[in-house]
Amino acid sequence: MNTYKVVEIFESINGEGMKAGELSVFVRLCGCNLHCSYCDTSWANEKDAPYQEMTARQIVQKAEAYGTKNVTLTGGEPLLAEHVLELLEALSEKFCVEIETNGSIALDPFCKKDRKVIFTMDYKLKGSGMEEQMCLSNFALLQRDDTVKFVVSDQTDLERAYEIEQKYALGQKCHVLISPVFGKIIPADMVAFMMEKKWVTARMQIQMHKVIWDPQARGV
């Protein structure tokens, strides 16, 4: 039986993405291949992070007990998990599944015809220190309900996000989000940039759970 390293499962409102504000069950898997400068979940990427080995069936059962329609599969980097396709299939039989992925993992194996899961894919900007790792061919696989998210550290990142969005016409194929690295860049400056550029294909977001609860809190 295949198992997955689960560091936490909890219910909250989704604080990010196109489903922000909706209840969801968060399934957070252990481990990541990147080391973003601003990562708010680096504890889940440590080799000694406490995790529980769970089968897809156990994860589905635990998630079902909360009674929500959404599951957010995140991490760490969830698409690194061995046999993750099996977990995606089991979850998508019961839930609307959103996958938070870091933009470095080729999405081809997860993009069979009629896929049911949706991707929120980061494009890691210079401020993350991880831009060289981005898998640009993923852009061609994204569909209407998917999202590209740019998490912005500074003005240089903002300009680069705009450049990439325009170059690949991302707003024509999927949702585009820009979000501040929490507390790092003044949100009003991001909005001013949107207005200056008439950047109508992007949507600004702030991580809502960090406004509602302590920004350092886990399990919310």
Ligand SMILES: C[S@@+](CC[C@H](N)C(=O)[O-])C[C@H]1O[C@@H](n2cnc3c(N)ncnc32)[C@H](O)[C@@H]1O
């Ligand atoms: C913790 S990551 C896990 C999923 C995947 N590894 C990724 O990076 O997309 C989930 C989301 O949180 C965002 N994030 C992490 N730390 C952040 C911070 N300090 N401020 C704003 N967003 C942050 C990431 O950019 C990503 O969009």
Ligand SMILES: Nc1nc2[nH]cc(C(=O)O)c2c(=O)[nH]1
């Ligand atoms: N409330 C809440 N919403 C979220 N949306 C995406 C999250 C993540 O860590 O991937 C997250 C999270 O950690 N908490």
Ligand code: SF4
């Ligand atoms: S890819 Fe995601 S989990 Fe990994 S270090 Fe970056 S923000 Fe954190």
Ligand SMILES: [Mg+2]
């Ligand atoms: Mg989070």
